[in-house]
Amino acid sequence: MIENRMLEADHILFRYAQNAKPVLDDVSVEIRKGEFIAVLGANGCGKSTLAKHFNAILLPEKGTVWVEEINTQDEERIYDIRQKVGMVFQNPDNQIVATIVEEDVAFALENLGVPQPEMRARVDEAMQMAGIFKHKDKAPHKLSGGQKQRVAIAGVIAMRPDCLIMDESTAMLDPIGRDKVMRTVQKLNHEFGITVVMITHYMEEAVLADRVIVMNDGHVVLEGTPPEVFRDSDKIRAYKLDVPQAKELCDELRAAGVDLPETIIGAEECAAALAALLK
Numbered sequence: 001m002i003e004n005r006m007l008e009a010d011h012i013l014f015r016y017a018q019n020a021k022p023v024l025d026d027v028s029v030e031i032r033k034g035e036f037i038a039v040l041g042a043n044g045c046g047k048s049t050l051a052k053h054f055n056a057i058l059l060p061e062k063g064t065v066w067v068e069e070i071n072t073q074d075e076e077r078i079y080d081i082r083q084k085v086g087m088v089f090q091n092p093d094n095q096i097v098a099t100i101v102e103e104d105v106a107f108a109l110e111n112l113g114v115p116q117p118e119m120r121a122r123v124d125e126a127m128q129m130a131g132i133f134k135h136k137d138k139a140p141h142k143l144s145g146g147q148k149q150r151v152a153i154a155g156v157i158a159m160r161p162d163c164l165i166m167d168e169s170t171a172m173l174d175p176i177g178r179d180k181v182m183r184t185v186q187k188l189n190h191e192f193g194i195t196v197v198m199i200t201h202y203m204e205e206a207v208l209a210d211r212v213i214v215m216n217d218g219h220v221v222l223e224g225t226p227p228e229v230f231r232d233s234d235k236i237r238a239y240k241l242d243v244p245q246a247k248e249l250c251d252e253l254r255a256a257g258v259d260l261p262e263t264i265i266g267a268e269e270c271a272a273a274l275a276a277l278l279k
C-alpha cells in the first residue's frame with residue numbers, strides 16, 4: 001500500500017455490458033492525501049467511468065479500488081466511501097435541489113439527520129469555504145453557472161469529505177466562473193488539505209495541478225508533473241489534447257530561433273522568461 005493513500009485503482013478492468021470491449025482496461029492509479037490531480041483525455045476515453053469507481057457507484061470486474069483503507073467492494077462501508085469522496089458533476093442545474101442556496105447546501109446533511117446546531121455550523125462553514133456565503137439567501141436559479149457550481153461544492157464540503165472529484169465541473173462555465181471555481185478548489189486543497197481530482201478539458205487548469213494523469217481509450221498513457229506530461233507537444237496532440245497556450249507560444253518562438261527553455265508550460269513562467277530576454 002502506498003503511503004498516505006487517498007485513492008487507488010489497482011489493475012482494474014471494467015465494461016458496461018458483458019463481452020463488450022472494456023472501457024477501463026488494466027488501469028492503475030495512485031492518489032495520495034493532499035494531492036491536486038488533473039485527469040485529461042479525449043471524450044469517451046473512460047474518465048467519468050474511472051471517477052465513478054472512486055465512490056463505488058461502479059465496481060470493477062477485475063482488480064481492486066481502494067478509498068483510503070476501504071475496498072470499494074465492501075458493501076458495509078458504502079456510506080463511509082460516499083462521505084470521504086464527494087463528487088461535483090458537469091451541469092450545475094442537475095445538482096441543485098432546493099429553492100434557497102443555504103437549504104441546498106444543507107440538503108444532504110438534513111437527510112443524514114445531523115442535529116440542528118451542528119448542521120447550521122457546517123453549512124455556514126461550507127458556504128464560506130466555497131465563497132458563496134454572501135449568496136446564502138438567494139434562489140440558486142438566479143445565480144451564474146460558476147456560482148451554482150460553488151453551491152454544489154459547498155453541499156459536498158458540508159459532508160466534510162477527504163477528497164473532491166470534479167468531473168468536468170468547469171466545462172459549462174464562462175472564463176470568469178471557471179477561474180473562480182478553480183480558485184475555490186485550489187484553496188480547499190491548499191488551506192484545508194482536501195485531495196482534489198479534477199477531470200478537465202482545460203490545459204490551463206491541468207498546468208496548476210501537482211500531477212497530471214492522461215487517459216486514452218481505457219488506459220492510463222501518461223502520468224507525471226505538468227512539465228513532465230506536457231514536455232512533448234506532439235504526443236499531447238496525438239492523444240487529442242490541446243497544448244497549453246503558453247507552451248504552444250514558446251514552441252513557436254523556439255522554432256523561430258528565440259532561446260527559451262522547453263520546460264515552460266504556464267503563462268507566468270512564459271512572461272518571466274520573455275521579460276528576461278527583453279532586458
Ligand SMILES: Nc1ncnc2c1ncn2[C@@H]1O[C@H](COP(=O)(O)OP(=O)(O)O)[C@@H](O)[C@H]1O
Nearest residue numbers: 016017023041042043044045046047048049050
Ligand atoms: N452507462 C453507460 N452504458 C454504456 N456505455 C457507457 C455508459 N457510460 C459510458 N459509456 C461508454 O464508456 C466509454 C467511456 O465513457 P466515459 O467514462 O463517460 O468517458 P469520458 O468521461 O472520458 O468522456 C464511452 O465509450 C461511453 O460511450
Ligand SMILES: [Mg+2]
Nearest residue numbers: 047048049168
Ligand atoms: Mg466524462
